[in-house]
Amino acid sequence: MNAYSTTAAGADTRAKTDAAVPGPDANVDAPAVGHGALRLPNDRWKALEIVFWLLPVASYFFFPDYLVLISQIMIIGLFAMSLDLILGYAGIVSLGHAAFFGLGAYTAGLLSVHGWGEPLSGLLAAAVVAAVAGFIVSFLVVRGQDLARLMVTLGIGLMLFEAANKAAFVTGGVDGLSGMVMQPLFGVFEFDLFGKTAFWYSFAVLFILFVAMRRLVNSPFGLSLRGIREGGRRMPAIGAHVDRRLVAVFTLGAAVAGIAGALLAQTTQFVGLDVLGFPRSAELLIMLVLGGTGRLYGALVGAAVFMVAQDKISGFDPTYWQFYIGLLLVLIVLFARGGILGGLEKIVARFKRSEAA
Amino acid sequence: MIGNFIGVLFDGIAYGALLFLISVGLSVTMGMMNFINLAHGAFAMVGGYVCVTLLSSLGLPFLATLPLAFVAAAVVGLVLERLLYRQLYKASHLDQVLFSIGLTFMAVAGATFLFGPTQQPVHLPDWLRGQVHVLGLDLGAYRLFLIGVVVLVTLGLYLLIERTRFGAQIRASVDNQTAAEGLGINVSRVFSLTFALGSGLAGLGGGLGIDVLGLDPSFPVKYMVYFLLVVAVGGAGSIKGPLIAAIILGVFDVAGKYYVPEVGAFVIYTLMVVLLILFPFGLVRRKA
Numbered sequence: 001m002n003a004y005s006t007t008a009a010g011a012d013t014r015a016k017t018d019a020a021v022p023g024p025d026a027n028v029d030a031p032a033v034g035h036g037a038l039r040l041p042n043d044r045w046k047a048l049e050i051v052f053w054l055l056p057v058a059s060y061f062f063f064p065d066y067l068v069l070i071s072q073i074m075i076i077g078l079f080a081m082s083l084d085l086i087l088g089y090a091g092i093v094s095l096g097h098a099a100f101f102g103l104g105a106y107t108a109g110l111l112s113v114h115g116w117g118e119p120l121s122g123l124l125a126a127a128v129v130a131a132v133a134g135f136i137v138s139f140l141v142v143r144g145q146d147l148a149r150l151m152v153t154l155g156i157g158l159m160l161f162e163a164a165n166k167a168a169f170v171t172g173g174v175d176g177l178s179g180m181v182m183q184p185l186f187g188v189f190e191f192d193l194f195g196k197t198a199f200w201y202s203f204a205v206l207f208i209l210f211v212a213m214r215r216l217v218n219s220p221f222g223l224s225l226r227g228i229r230e231g232g233r234r235m236p237a238i239g240a241h242v243d244r245r246l247v248a249v250f251t252l253g254a255a256v257a258g259i260a261g262a263l264l265a266q267t268t269q270f271v272g273l274d275v276l277g278f279p280r281s282a283e284l285l286i287m288l289v290l291g292g293t294g295r296l297y298g299a300l301v302g303a304a305v306f307m308v309a310q311d312k313i314s315g316f317d318p319t320y321w322q323f324y325i326g327l328l329l330v331l332i333v334l335f336a337r338g339g340i341l342g343g344l345e346k347i348v349a350r351f352k353r354s355e356a357a
Numbered sequence: 358m359i360g361n362f363i364g365v366l367f368d369g370i371a372y373g374a375l376l377f378l379i380s381v382g383l384s385v386t387m388g389m390m391n392f393i394n395l396a397h398g399a400f401a402m403v404g405g406y407v408c409v410t411l412l413s414s415l416g417l418p419f420l421a422t423l424p425l426a427f428v429a430a431a432v433v434g435l436v437l438e439r440l441l442y443r444q445l446y447k448a449s450h451l452d453q454v455l456f457s458i459g460l461t462f463m464a465v466a467g468a469t470f471l472f473g474p475t476q477q478p479v480h481l482p483d484w485l486r487g488q489v490h491v492l493g494l495d496l497g498a499y500r501l502f503l504i505g506v507v508v509l510v511t512l513g514l515y516l517l518i519e520r521t522r523f524g525a526q527i528r529a530s531v532d533n534q535t536a537a538e539g540l541g542i543n544v545s546r547v548f549s550l551t552f553a554l555g556s557g558l559a560g561l562g563g564g565l566g567i568d569v570l571g572l573d574p575s576f577p578v579k580y581m582v583y584f585l586l587v588v589a590v591g592g593a594g595s596i597k598g599p600l601i602a603a604i605i606l607g608v609f610d611v612a613g614k615y616y617v618p619e620v621g622a623f624v625i626y627t628l629m630v631v632l633l634i635l636f637p638f639g640l641v642r643r644k645a
Contacts, residue, residue, distance in 0.1 A: 087451070091451075093450055093451050093454060095454070140630065140633070140634065143634070143637055144633065144637045145637070145638075146393065146450040147387075147393060147450075147585075147588075147589055147593070148589060148633050148637050148638075150393065150450075150454065150585070151582075151585055151586065151589045151629065151633060152630065152633060154582060154585070155582070155586075155626045155629050155630055156626075156630075158582060158622075158626060159622075159623060159626040159627075162622045162623060162626070163623075166619065166620070278578070282458055285454075285455065285458070286455075286458075289451075289455055293451075319466050319469045319470060320466065322462050322465060322466040323462065323463055323466030323467065323470075325459075325462055326458075326459040326460065326461070326462030326463035326464075326465075326466065327459065327463060328459070329455050329456065329458060329459030329462070330441070330456055330459040330460060330463070332455070333445070333448070333452045333455050333456040333459065334441070334444060334445075334456070337452075
């Protein structure tokens with residue numbers, strides 16, 4: 001026990017040292033860098049963060065007609081955060097993250113259709129199924145370079161889509177899985193037609209998982225992930241087992257994606273084949289870079305902006321919507337690296353500098 | 358049974374040849390510039406639509422439309438490379454992926470706007486329809502023609518890359534950019550021309566492939582995996598690798614869909630996962 005704790009402490013120091021000595025091209029938006037030597041990032045909640053989390057609560061009272069949309073934004077936001085964990089922090093480019101979302105959705109959906117309608121255990125089951133799948137896939141992902149990773153994640157996603165499509169006797173195929181019957185939450189709160197229970201349920205799950213993930217990315221483990229992203233070859237030199245960490249974070253990301261999928265299935269009481277589709281993985285990437293990678297909040301902001309815009313614009317013409325999304329992506333990559341939050345941070349930084357001068 | 362098997366093999370090789378024709382440009386540009394270009398299928402789609410438009414509205418003969426499809430896709434490729442792609446050669450793979458997904462989405466939406474969402478029909482000349490008797494076997498005339506074209510193009514590519522000055526410049530740029538630049542090779546120009554050539558070949562493949570792959574606005578997304586697969590399995594930066602990979606994938610895909618239609622699509626994905634585990638850097642590794 002004693003020996004174990006010493007090694008753990010040793011690993012911590014190493015991780016801290018790594019974060020405090022960034023390479024020349026280290027990511028400047030990592031909060032750890034600004035705070036000087038040998039310290040973990042400041043984990044205290046900022047006022048702005050508290051305001052941010054009051055927004056969905058306020059929206060419940062101000063936009064009662066949009067509860068369904070807001071719940072979906074929170075669910076997709078959670079999904080985007082799970083991608084941020086593996087892409088924004090660990091630097092694994094995935095084109096098939098919807099595979100785990102879909103697995104979670106079908107797990108929860110099938111449980112409920114076959115008589116197990118208790119929501120929380122459904123979530124847990126979805127998380128376990130997605131985590132096991134993520135754990136298996138992670139060994140393929142960790143092996144290769146970017147192109148091979150891309151192909152493997154894309155291939156796994158397409159395979160699962162085909163599987164769900166062909167196994168129509170289980171999944172309902174293209175018609176989707178309907179006939180889900182959810183029991184009340186905690187045996188008390190019925191899932192109502194207006195989506196009130198669904199709203200609070202989604203909000204609570206999102207918030208709890210956010211707090212856990214926020215803690216995780218600010219921990220030594222989170223710092224070591226950033227180290228791997230910035231210079232994976234150097235990390236073994238300071239004693240970090242790169243492959244094992246990547247496997248761990250990929251499994252975790254898959255589990256969270258599975259929970260998000262299960263939430264969507266339970267709150268809409270329907271699972272369509274599109275939960276596994278390539279467009280979902282691609283749109284997820286778009287939301288994440290739109291909001292800004294590697295900061296968790298980016299995933300939430302990106303999901304909110306994307307889905308509100310989609311709700312407003314795609315009503316006119318879905319074709320134009322796809323065109324503008326494509327254009328937006330090209331523009332973000334060429335001119336607005338860091339997305340919305342990255343841009344805001346730059347503006348704030350410039351403002352502060354001019355104030356100091 | 359044997360004749361049946363040979364027929365499937367033949368169709369698979371024709372399909373693989375087409376995949377090779379479209380993907381070879383992607384392989385060379387990916388190996389040369391280390392650029393992950395998911396929008397490569399869009400260039401093939403440009404070629405396809407040029408073919409269809411020239412056939413139906415101008416009434417040109419099918420054979421005459423093919424070179425024009427090549428030229429159109431090459432010009433589009435050249436312009437995009439000069440304006441946009443070259444800004445991202447040094448960017449991260451994530452940026453390149455996002456950028457090319459963006460281009461793909463715009464291409465899909467643009468094609469839907471211009472040509473509508475439906476499948477485009479192609480009217481082949483009579484001599485390319487029906488069956489041909491070769492050595493007691495009935496082979497599709499069009500597929501035979503397809504294989505012939507790809508053999509010719511591959512020979513031409515081989516001569517271009519192995520026997521000409523420009524080919525030597527391409528090889529030098531793939532192997533070592535810095536040294537190539539030091540020797541006075543205008544690497545940036547070589548990049549542009551190679552990109553245009555690769556896009557042009559994709560366009561030619563898109564035109565040739567309408568009868569086999571179909572043509573509708575979702576083309577670049579539908580076949581994205583196949584093109585990437587050929588490159589990832591074959592190994593970026595070579596011609597031999599993608600050729601072998603494309604033939605293997607083509608044969609297995611056709612055979613899978615013919616013999617086990619229930620699990621047809623899995624065959625190719627399983628094959629891909631297995632091949633990528635066995636050869637994480639591709640069958641033929643060009644770059645040292």
